[in-house]
Amino acid sequence: MALRDEMPQVSAGSMADIAFLLLIFFLVTTSIETDSGMNRLLPPIDTISTMDVKKKNILAITVNDKGELLIDDDIVALSDLKLLAIEFLDNGGAISSDDFYCSYCKGKRDAKSSDSPLKAIISLITSRDAVYEGYISIQNELLLAYGELRSREANRLYNVDYSSLEAMYNAPDVTSAEKEKAKKKIKAIQNMFPLNLSEANRN
């Protein structure tokens, strides 16, 4: 008989219901977590840095307990911080016969500001009562300042953005030779504008 030869049909009508059930379960349990942020490296605990640093090579940023931002005792707006930091880092005040003369700096070469990006230190002092989000904003602006300067040099030397250099280094599908090349370039740029950021707390 013809009916015997046919395979019995499995009803697929309830498949949608089952799939819905699973879908709702995963919808409820899902939490898409935030997994990005600012990477920083803390200094090791055993380094008590008692360096002799000239006052002009330090950009002293203070955050007081009201969350106000002060640079060398003057209140400044957060929106001005990036430009001030760039101006300070890029100043290159050392004279051309000096060891630390900064040939790639495009700043004002003010003798009263930093000698060279290699010597310039940004010091961030936060009050214990300051609020975290203000601190994050300041960190963000400072990293932006460094990023902008580094990108400028990367564009000048290698015709590529600093961030795309880093992306090249981190990409999963590059050969080790390319990776090595990117690393070399990144190191060269980092040596031009090292991240000299000192942090401290004030009670």
Next chain:
Amino acid sequence: MSKFAKKKDGEVPAVSTASLPDIVFMLLFFFMTVTVMKDSSVKVSNELPQANEIKKLEKKDRVITIYVGAPTKEYTKTYGTEPKIQLNDKFANPSEVGDYILMERAKKSQELQNVLTTSLKVDKNANMGLIADIKLELRKVNALKVNYTTYEGDAFKN
């Protein structure tokens, strides 16, 4: 002849639901792949600040998370409203952070122990004193790589 059996000419044809399981399955697979099962519930209010100079935390197995923030409503009676540190499932003092990091580090495999990052998920209204204490503890146990976890956004909105 029954008048109900008569079909009208202008009737709208029924929408076929045959592809509904496929659509649902597609959604299901999406959520299955993006789901991260939470291993601890967050007991502190945790609204992260915004920043735009951020990098993605690539590998989940190399991250230790520390939550900081004011206890949520059901815990304010016992723990007050001052920002607290949450390690795993319980509130902790800054002095316990070091032990926690060492413990978590010991759980990871040997080759990962040197490349761990500490993700600080700090509520934007927490005070810097607490963060400074945590950072000091982290430095004591040589866990120097930190990530201030933030939302992507405009830092001026903070």
